[in-house]
Amino acid sequence: MTNIKDLAKMAGVSVTTVSRVLNHHPYVSEEKKNAVLEAVRATNYNKNLNAVHLSTGKTQLMGVAIPFSDHPYFALLLKGIASQALQYNYKLVLIQTDYSESREMEALQMLKQKQIDSLIICSRTSDLSTIQGHLHYGSIVLCESAEGMKISKTFVNHYKIFFEALEYLYQKGHRKIGYCIGRRSGTNSENRSLAYKDFHKKYRLPYHPEYIIDNCLYFEDGEKVVNEIKEMDSPPSALLVTSDQVAAGIVIRCEQMEISIPDEMAIIGFDNEPIAKMMNITTIEIPLVEMGRNLFLQAMTDNISTMELPVNLIERGTV
Amino acid sequence: MTNIKDLAKMAGVSVTTVSRVLNHHPYVSEEKKNAVLEAVRATNYNKNLNAVHLSTGKTQLMGVAIPFSDHPYFALLLKGIASQALQYNYKLVLIQTDYSESREMEALQMLKQKQIDSLIICSRTSDLSTIQGHLHYGSIVLCESAEGMKISKTFVNHYKIFFEALEYLYQKGHRKIGYCIGRRSGTNSENRSLAYKDFHKKYRLPYHPEYIIDNCLYFEDGEKVVNEIKEMDSPPSALLVTSDQVAAGIVIRCEQMEISIPDEMAIIGFDNEPIAKMMNITTIEIPLVEMGRNLFLQAMTDNISTMELPVNLIERGTV
DNA sequence: TTGTATGCGTTATCAT
DNA sequence: ATGATAACGCATACAA
Numbered sequence: 001m002t003n004i005k006d007l008a009k010m011a012g013v014s015v016t017t018v019s020r021v022l023n024h025h026p027y028v029s030e031e032k033k034n035a036v037l038e039a040v041r042a043t044n045y046n047k048n049l050n051a052v053h054l055s056t057g058k059t060q061l062m063g064v065a066i067p068f069s070d071h072p073y074f075a076l077l078l079k080g081i082a083s084q085a086l087q088y089n090y091k092l093v094l095i096q097t098d099y100s101e102s103r104e105m106e107a108l109q110m111l112k113q114k115q116i117d118s119l120i121i122c123s124r125t126s127d128l129s130t131i132q133g134h135l136h137y138g139s140i141v142l143c144e145s146a147e148g149m150k151i152s153k154t155f156v157n158h159y160k161i162f163f164e165a166l167e168y169l170y171q172k173g174h175r176k177i178g179y180c181i182g183r184r185s186g187t188n189s190e191n192r193s194l195a196y197k198d199f200h201k202k203y204r205l206p207y208h209p210e211y212i213i214d215n216c217l218y219f220e221d222g223e224k225v226v227n228e229i230k231e232m233d234s235p236p237s238a239l240l241v242t243s244d245q246v247a248a249g250i251v252i253r254c255e256q257m258e259i260s261i262p263d264e265m266a267i268i269g270f271d272n273e274p275i276a277k278m279m280n281i282t283t284i285e286i287p288l289v290e291m292g293r294n295l296f297l298q299a300m301t302d303n304i305s306t307m308e309l310p311v312n313l314i315e316r317g318t319v
Numbered sequence: 320m321t322n323i324k325d326l327a328k329m330a331g332v333s334v335t336t337v338s339r340v341l342n343h344h345p346y347v348s349e350e351k352k353n354a355v356l357e358a359v360r361a362t363n364y365n366k367n368l369n370a371v372h373l374s375t376g377k378t379q380l381m382g383v384a385i386p387f388s389d390h391p392y393f394a395l396l397l398k399g400i401a402s403q404a405l406q407y408n409y410k411l412v413l414i415q416t417d418y419s420e421s422r423e424m425e426a427l428q429m430l431k432q433k434q435i436d437s438l439i440i441c442s443r444t445s446d447l448s449t450i451q452g453h454l455h456y457g458s459i460v461l462c463e464s465a466e467g468m469k470i471s472k473t474f475v476n477h478y479k480i481f482f483e484a485l486e487y488l489y490q491k492g493h494r495k496i497g498y499c500i501g502r503r504s505g506t507n508s509e510n511r512s513l514a515y516k517d518f519h520k521k522y523r524l525p526y527h528p529e530y531i532i533d534n535c536l537y538f539e540d541g542e543k544v545v546n547e548i549k550e551m552d553s554p555p556s557a558l559l560v561t562s563d564q565v566a567a568g569i570v571i572r573c574e575q576m577e578i579s580i581p582d583e584m585a586i587i588g589f590d591n592e593p594i595a596k597m598m599n600i601t602t603i604e605i606p607l608v609e610m611g612r613n614l615f616l617q618a619m620t621d622n623i624s625t626m627e628l629p630v631n632l633i634e635r636g637t638v
Numbered sequence: 639t640t641g642t643a644t645g646c647g648t649t650a651t652c653a654t
Numbered sequence: 655a656t657g658a659t660a661a662c663g664c665a666t667a668c669a670a
Contacts, residue, residue, distance in 0.1 A: 003663050014641045019665060027639055046431040050372040051663035054646050059369065061412070069401075070394035079389050082415045086422075091429070092413045093380070096401045103405075110410070112365040219567075220593040248538075252571070252598065274539035279571065322647050333657040338649065346655050370647035373662050 002043040010042070011035035022047065053114075062299055063116040065095045065107040067123050071217055072245055072273050073288065077122055077143070080292020088300065099183065101125045111137045118299040123186060141299045143291065144187040145308075152298040154291050154307040158188045161284055161311050162195035162240065165268055169238045170203060172319060174266060178211030178236035180225055180246055192242070211236050222249020226257060229265075238266035238319070244273040247281050251318065267318040280317040287311075321362040329361070330354035341366065372433075381618055382435040384414045384426040386442050390536055391564055391592050392607065396441055396462070399611020407619065418502065420444045430456045437618040442505060460618045462610065463506040464627075471617040473610050473626045477507045480603055480630050481514035481559065484587055488557045489522060491638060493585060497530030497555035499544055499565055511561070530555050541568020545576060548584075557585035557638070563592040566600050570637065586637040599636040606630075 004018045011018065013032050020028045021036040039045070053059045064081060066074050085092050093116055097103040104126045110116050111134055118139040124131070128149050131140055135151065142153040162179075169177050179196060181189055193212075200207045210232065213225050225246070229235045241247040247269030254261050261267060269276050272285035287309050294307055323337045330337065332351050339347045340355040358364070372378045383400060385393050404411050412435055416422040423445045429435050430453055437458040443450070447468050450459055454470065461472040481498075488496050498515060500508055512531075519526045529551065532544050544565070548554045560566040566588030573580050580586060588595050591604035606628050613626055 001663095004665095005663080015664080016641060016666080017639090020640090023665085029639065032640085046428075048373070048663050049429075049432040049434045050369055050376075050378065051646090052665080053369040054367070054373050054648085055663080055665045057369075057646075064413075068398070069388055070391065070398050072389065075389035075394060079387070082388075082413070086415065091434075094383075094401070094411045094413050096405065109365075110368075113368040115368045115410075218593060220597045223597050249594075249597065255574075274537060275568075278539045278542050278568065320647095324647080327657095334648085335650090335657055335659095336655090339656090342649085348655065351656085367647050370662090371649075373664090374647080374649040376662080 002045050007039045010039040058117055060090055061093050061116045062090050063093045063095055063107050063119040065097050065121045067097050067099045076288035077292040080289035081296045084293050084296035108134045120295045120299050139299050139302050141295050150304055152304050154294040156286055156309050156311050159191040159195045162192045165240055166199040174238040176236045177238045179240035180213045180216035181242045182217045184214050216246045219245045219249040221246050223253045225250050226253040240268050242270045244269040244271050244276040248275045248279050262319050282316045282319040283314050285312040285314055321364050326358045329358040377436050379409055380412050380435045381409050382412045382426050382438040384416050384440045386416050386418045395607035396611040399608035400615045403612050403615035427453045439614045439618050458618050458621050460614050469623055471623050473613040475605055475628050475630050478510040478514045481511045484559055485518040493557040495555045496557045498559035499532045499535035500561050501536045503533050535565045538564045538568040540565050542572045544569050545572040559587050561589045563588040563590050563595040567594045567598050581638050601635045601638040602633050604631040604633055
């Protein structure tokens with residue numbers, strides 16, 4: 001494998017000059033420049049980026065810690081991140097966490113070990129203080145409100161969204177409202193749970209723990225949800241579903257079971273994925289791709305910033 | 320940032336000994352070992368992986384060139400790859416190609432520049448010969464048959480699958496069969512196109528170019544497909560749909576338009592995604608996760624191997 | 639405009 | 655069992 005020293009020898013110049021040519025620096029004569037380029041061509045030379053990284057202390061690599069990528073929520077987030085990465089000539093290192101704290105620690109470890117310049121944590125599991133302790137190794141960006149913490153973040157206000165959606169259903173006459181969620185832990189889930197409780201307090205409604213159905217991630221989980229509700233003595237009349245995928249699955253399953261929507265069961269989905277439009281599902285639009293883009297930009301700088309993105313209720317046929 | 324030299328000084332040993340301790344090499348006394356470990360603890364030391372990579376010539380990084388990750392086909396492939404990466408302590412670098420050749424060349428470039436040890440190309444755009452020319456920079460694995468080429472690959476026989484599916488529909492009495500596909504170019508698409516033509520030749524059926532509908536990737540594309548077919552004077556009576564997502568979208572749209580399935584329109588999907596099971600869609604099961612796992616394993620070795628995976632027609636209610 | 643010399647932080651070779 | 659020293663390949667401060 002040829003290196004700049006070889007090139008220098010071949011072109012009859014110093015390694016510095018070679019480096020200058022390779023990095024498009026000024027102050028190098030046409031003549032020598034051509035000699036170097038000729039040597040590059042002749043040897044089919046390639047930089048060893050590991051050497052560059054060691055020397056510069058940077059890798060042009062950004063870590064993305066994500067529970068899994070085969071769900072539209074994270075896939076769309078990733079899409080936004082990737083679009084910016086492309087533009088800024090950054091590569092992404094995918095760190096699948098499966099919501100495991102140790103995997104997330106590995107991501108932080110990579111930052112410490114200078115394998116990545118910065119890190120986006122799409123769904124945090126470890127302590128905020130732990131993360132903050134790693135901040136001087138490189139910039140870290142979160143996807144949640146992380147109140148009071150001096151960490152960059154882009155997020156939507158899940159508490160507010162959930163509360164407003166519940167009130168919307170209340171205004172439509174619903175008094176028995178349930179919700180479907182991916183998992184119970186995690187900041188976003190806890191905020192939603194809180195909103196759900198506060199809503200019931202505010203309107204003095206009875207709180208049914210069985211109205212909360214977790215492990216709802218994919219289209220096919222809609223089947224499980226409807227089956228579960230069918231078994232209830234006093235089923236909810238409306239459902240907040242934190243993924244349009246699941247909402248669509250519920251709608252389909254309801255059709256199969258001849259449960260009329262929205263009369264017998266009202267549905268509000270989340271994210272405004274294309275499937276929601278096609279199936280005419282009322283949903284709350286969350287700008288996931290834009291969030292991803294912003295997460296990337298925040299990870300690029302060392303400045304700490306906070307960005308809350310607005311959401312939008314899209315009224316369609318399932319409420 | 321402390322380095323092994325500092326540690327050596329602190330522990331009163333040589334850098335070699337420090338390195339030995341850090342890499343769990345034998346031949347180091349308990350005493351010195353503890354001294355080193357104590358220094359590590361005291362300084363909160365972390366390896367600089369870039370230095371390791373430069374010195375060893377390896378990065379423990381595998382590149383995954385993928386058109387986009389927000390589609391179940393690639394997401395499932397990625398899932399399989401990621402599961403093995405986790406097990407073998409490899410990290411994945413995501414290279415979104417958007418089917419662009421230049422982006423794919425960038426991936427090859429990364430291999431040349433030693434940023435990644437190996438590369439999985441999930442959907443090739445560049446020349447096979449170009450790829451082969453990069454083989455000595457690191458192992459490269461493809462996801463297509465790549466006949467006669469000395470490159471590792473894991474694939475399913477799309478020609479055979481398509482042909483058999485068409486014959487299956489033929490046996491069921493269908494004479495006007497169309498198909499939906501993501502894009503027209505690409506090895507897999509060309510193989511399918513060839514099978515489609517050969518099928519028509521074999522059974523002396525008229526060839527309708529308008530029965531081939533491209534740009535079918537997502538659930539919502541099903542709407543477009545049905546609308547297009549509705550416009551035809553002589554629409555097909557059966558459809559081969561190269562993604563269960565799209566197949567599901569078509570089924571839903573047909574319900575909306577009151578087109579009866581399978582009587583007026585028969586559907587065969589691909590991949591056997593969970594959505595196909597839930598919606599009782601006849602489909603061809605492709606073991607995507609297993610493919611991903613195998614792709615990873617092939618990329619780990621320098622040996623060239625070929626693996627063709629079997630597929631499976633799952634008869635359900637849409638034919 | 640060009641070159642020399644040094645640093646980046648490891649690993650590996652070869653003595654001892 | 656331990657250590658000195660040479661790679662690894664590039665960037666860059668400084669000198670000229």
